[in-house]
Structure formats: structure tokens, C-alpha cells
Amino acid sequence: METAFDSAPAHHGIAPHRCGECCTTLRGVGASYGGEPVLEDVNLHLHCGELTAIIGENGAGKTTLVRCLLGETPHSGEIHFSDAARRRKDSPIIGYVPQRVSFDREAPVSVLDLFAASLEARRPACLGVSLSVRGRTIEGLRRTDASHLLKRRLGTLSGGEMQRVLLALALTPVPNILILDEPVSGVDHSGRKKFYDLLSRLRRQYDLAVLLVSHDLASLARFADRLVFLNRRVVCEGPPAEVLRDSRVREAFGLESIT
């Protein structure tokens, strides 16, 4: 079943920085939980260099969609990734920033330990960190201006610092797709702006396909290239200005009073 989304090449030229060739395609994706359908017939294209935001009410299937992409939830339909040379890849590198990680504040785990546990092939983090992983960690943290946090315990980081560390981790190695689940919940207004500025810069720098799940409509209107309003299926999608004018979106988010 071909859908309107296959007209994607028409978007070329809007954002000159992106190659527009690599693409994650979701075709007829569906998932159910305990017999109840949570997602039905979702069709989406995620292009590199493009920030796509999923919006929707609680229980609309946003997190389930993320879990399908991560390969954590069985789904029907098809998800595949093809790179710039149009080669299909079954397992793209996915960078993932989870929703509100609740670390044990007293746990003796440093930022470096977190990276070591994720990046070390053999050496257990309890026996120290190899020089190569330390180097990759510093390099990763520099991308999000967080290299000064290397030795800090995770429990001592502020919400904004934690987000930058998790973002740096998701970018090491540089992924094909970056997925963020409610990345700014619990971060204050100026922290949010900084975070989105950083995200926009990184997206351009690394030509990332970014998928964001968020409720923060005001920021999304500014920073997202495309909004997808999900309510079990894709209700509407397009440029933020267009989607935010849609009556179904306005009703769901109580936007009647705003013009």
C-alpha cells in the first residue's frame, strides 16, 4: 500500500544541509497490548537531517511507537532503514534518550562508568575504564558541552546536565536515528531552550534523523520540521504551523483560546 508519504523526495531543497537519502520507513505498523490495539496502520518516513516530533494525548501510542522502532515490542507491518546508497539495513544504529531516568541518587556511578558500561566490549567497569573508552567518552561529552561532567556522580547532576549526558551517550556512536522520549520533562524553561538549540545544532552537524516524543508544543512549533499527531493511527502530519492549525489537534491540546 503506497501512501502520500512516498512523495518525500518533493521535500528536497527545503533543508539544503541534509542529504535526504537515508530514510527510516514505517509501513502499516501496528501493535497491540493484551489484545487491545495500541497502534494501527502507522505509515511514516523519517529522513536524516529532519526533526520529526510525535504529539498526542496520553495513551495515544507514542511510547509504543518508540518501542517498536527500538525493537522492544513486537509489531505488524514493516520498519526498515535504508542508507544514502539506498541499501537496506536491518539494524540501523539507534541512539535513544529514555524518558525521565530515575537513577538512585546515592549510587556510586560516575558519568564515565555509565559510558564504560555501554561502550566497553570486554572490560567490566568495576575493574577501571580503558583509555580508548575514556577517549570516546570525552569526545562524546564534548558534543553536548558536557566534558566537564566526566567524573561526576550521576546522582549529583541537575536535570539539564543529565539530559546532556544522556544525549551524549545516545550520540556515541553517532546513530542513524536519534530517538528522544519526553526529553525535557522536568527541565526548566531556559534549560529547554538550551536543549533544543543543542539538538538543532547536532542534527545539522551530524545530519541526524531525529524523532522526538513531546508535549512541549511551544518549543516544537519552533524547532520541529514536522509534527505527527498520533492517536493510535496518524491523524495528521506536516509542518508545525499546519498541524497546529488542525481542529483535531487544537481540540486534543486545548488550543482553542490561542490564535
Next chain:
Amino acid sequence: MNGVWLEPWHRAVSLLPFEWAQYSFMRLALLAVILIAPLLGGLGTAVVANRMAFFSEAVGHAAFTGIAIGVILGMSGPLWPMVGFALLLTLLITWIRKRGGLSSDTAIGLVMAATVSLGIVILSKGGDFARYTNFLIGDMLGVTPSDVAGLAVLTAIAAALFLVFFNRLLLCSMSPALARSRAKRPGVAELVFACTLAVVVTCSLPWIGILVINALLIVPAAAARNLARNTAEFFAWSIGVAFVSGIVGLIVSFYASTATGATIVLAAVAAYAVTLLFSRRRTG
């Protein structure tokens, strides 16, 4: 197995100018403590970080049922039925947790209630329970050379498995969502660790005692948490505290004529109290 291979150890320790070092059973017990205590201290870091303290407690207590099964089957020693039952229990608890419905501590509490009672009912039939009280407080001074050999093999295997799965366990302890996205099959790591823990606890408790075995997992790690700023320090401090309190506890129990397992635990608790004074939380 006779103890010829232990001759160099006996000769070396007996050179120490202490009364306890002149007894063969003390030298064997010392070797057993040197093997068990750091192993429990090291595994304890993950028990604390991954919130498995109640699980390890339940596995230790389930030994009653393991012993009872051995008695019913007419087996000569209780060790194999104990280990077998502990593994079965680990799988059962993992399955219940995975299935959901019951919260983890309710599930474990339920299983523990069932196994402890079942074991006690079977063992107390005919008023014979007193025979098994040794398991409650442990008998460190009854270690034989073949026990020491068994413990050495156990320590080597358990330490190797633990180190192989350590990074994945660390990610699981921080965030399941993060672990799923960064680690290969984190669930396997958790299951292997739970099984390793079950076997180590079960094999150590004839010497340490059912009532106090869990403390040897928890207390050194709790003390280490007060001092450590990162994972490597946490691990090193926990092993160090377990090692030192193991030796101190053994020697004190010799002179004070007390149960060794519980004396070691008290030494570890004393170490914990000392670490509170140097806690990084106080110094910021």
C-alpha cells in the same frame, strides 16, 4: 580429597606467632573465609545496586526445603538438593516477576513463605529439627580440605560469570529502558547473575549460616557506598571490607568462642559504622 596439596598453606600460616594459627581447623577456615568473603563482597555490589537483597535472602532461606528434599530422597549430603532447589526457585521468581501482576517483593515474599514453611514442616516431622540448627548459624570451623577445593572452583566460576555480565548488570541497575537500548539481551545478564548468586549463597551457607549469609552480601556493599565515588571504587571497597571483616571476625570468634558467621557480620557492621564517619555525603 586429602589435604596434601594444602601443606604449603598450613606450613606458612603456622609460622604466624598466634595461638589460633597453630590449629589446623583454623588454617582451613581462614582459607575458606579468604575465598568466600571477597566473593560475597564483590557480588554484593550488584545485589545492592540492582535491588536484589530480598531475593538473596529468600534464596538463602529456601535452603530449608532443599535440605528437606535431600532427606526425603535419602541423599547423603544436602548440598546438591539445596543448589538444585535454589536454582529452581530463582527461575520461578524470575518467571513470576516477568509475568507481572505481583510486585517483585510480594512475589518473593510469597515464595519465601512457602519454601521456609515447607522445609521446616518436613524437617520437624518427628521432632528432629534440632539436627539441622547447624545450618542456621553455620559451622565455619568444620571446613574440610575438599570443601576448600570446592569453594575455590565455585569462586573462580562465579567471579568469571559476574565480570562477564557486569556492564550489562550495571546498565540494568540504572535504567531498564537504557539497558534495553544499549546492551545485548540484558534479561539474560540478570538471569545469569540471579542463578550465580543463588548457587554462591547456597554453597556458602553451611559455613556462614542461613540467618546471616545475606548480611555478608549487603553490609560490605553498604559500607562501600559511603566511600565510593565511582564503580571501581565501590567494587574495591566492598571486597576490601568483606575481606578484612572476614579475617577479623574469624579470629575474634576463635578467642571469644562465638559463631564465626555472625561474628564476621558484626565486624562488617563495625566497618560500616566507621565508614559513616568518612561518608562522602558528609564531605559533599
